[in-house]
Amino acid sequence: xxxxxxxxxxxxxxxxxxxxxxxxxxxxxxxxxxxxxxxxxxxxxxxxxxxxxxxxxxxxxxxxxxx
Numbered sequence: 001x002x003x004x005x006x007x008x009x010x011x012x013x014x015x016x017x018x019x020x021x022x023x024x025x026x027x028x029x030x031x032x033x034x035x036x037x038x039x040x041x042x043x044x045x046x047x048x049x050x051x052x053x054x055x056x057x058x059x060x061x062x063x064x065x066x067x
Contacts, residue, residue: 002046003046003047006042006045006046007042007046010038010039010042010045010046013038014035014038014039014042017034017035017038018031018034018035021034
């Protein structure tokens, strides 16, 4: 679910930046290159967020406690 939210957010960012570049009359091939770079950055940023959290050891419930 987290990966989906990040993906939607990156899609909105990529779309808005591409549209802004189009309005600034940038060449289309550079807009495509920028979009590809942002897709790669989105995948790199999203993958750690989609990892499963580590659960504490059930045998030692207070192992992470600082007491």
